[in-house]
Amino acid sequence: xxxxxxxxxxxxxxxxxxxxxxxxxxxxxxxxxxxxxxxxxxxxxxxxxxxxxxxxxxxxxxxxxxxxxxxxxxxxxxxxxxxxxxxxxxxxxxxxxxxxxxxxxxxxxxxxxxxxxxxxxxxxxxxxxxxxxxxxxxxxxxxx
Numbered sequence: 001x002x003x004x005x006x007x008x009x010x011x012x013x014x015x016x017x018x019x020x021x022x023x024x025x026x027x028x029x030x031x032x033x034x035x036x037x038x039x040x041x042x043x044x045x046x047x048x049x050x051x052x053x054x055x056x057x058x059x060x061x062x063x064x065x066x067x068x069x070x071x072x073x074x075x076x077x078x079x080x081x082x083x084x085x086x087x088x089x090x091x092x093x094x095x096x097x098x099x100x101x102x103x104x105x106x107x108x109x110x111x112x113x114x115x116x117x118x119x120x121x122x123x124x125x126x127x128x129x130x131x132x133x134x135x136x137x138x139x140x141x142x143x144x
Contacts, residue, residue: 011105016059016068019099023066032065033100036092038113046079055079068099
C-alpha cells in the first residue's frame with residue numbers, strides 16, 4: 001500500500017494553464033472552458049511522451065476536449081498519484097483569465113465546488129497568472 005493510499009489527502013483546487021495553445025485537432029481551449037460548468041467532471045491524463053515535460057498532466061473537459069495542463073509544479077505529484085492507481089475525482093470549478101480552476105478529491109471522496117470558500121482552504125495561483133480575483137485563493141501547497 002502506498003503512502004497516498006494510507007494517508008487521507010485533502011481535496012484541493014488546482015490551476016489549469018496553457019489554455020492559449022491550440023489543440024492538435026484545432027479545437028480552442030478557451031472556447032471549451034467557456035462551455036464548462038462548475039461541478040462538471042474533468043479528466044486528468046498524464047502525458048509521459050510530452051516533448052516539453054515528460055511529467056505533464058493534461059486536463060480534459062467532460063466532452064473530451066483538452067482545456068490545458070496542470071502547472072509544472074503539480075505535475076510530478078499528480079502523475080505519481082495517478083500512476084499509483086489512487087482514485088482521483090476532478091471537476092471544473094471556474095474560468096479565470098489565466099485559464100481555469102479545477103477541484104480534485106481523493107480516495108472515493110467527491111470534489112465539492114464552493115466558489116465562496118474561505119481563503120484558508122485554497123492553493124496559490126500560478127506565478128504567471130494574470131487573474132487577480134481576490135475571492136478565490138487555492139489550497140495549501142503539499143510537501144513533496
